[in-house]
Amino acid sequence: MIKGVNKKIIEINNPDSLYFEKAVLYVKPNVTILPEAISQKEAQRILSALIPDKQEKKHLSKYRKKLVLIGMILIIIALLFLK
Structure with missing residues (x-):
C-alpha cells in the first residue's frame, strides 16, 4: 500500500559535478511562502558547500x-x- 505524501521540493538538475546529475532539496513543512531570490541563494549556498x-x-x-x-x-x- 502506498501512502500519499505532499512535500514541497526544489529540484536542481545537472549541478556542475562529475558525480551527480541532480540535487533535491526538501522545503521544511512550516515554510508557507518562499521567495524565489531567497530559495535560489540558499540552494546555491548549500550546493557550493558540497561541490x-x-x-x-x-x-x-x-x-x-x-x-x-x-x-x-x-x-x-x-x-x-x-x-
Missing part, C-alpha cells in the same frame, strides 16, 4: 601540468648528459 570550486580544480590542473613539464625537462637533460 568543489572550479577555480580550485583549475589551480590543481595547472599545478599538475607544470609538474609534468618540469619532469619531462629533467628527463631530457638527464638523457643529454648520459650520452
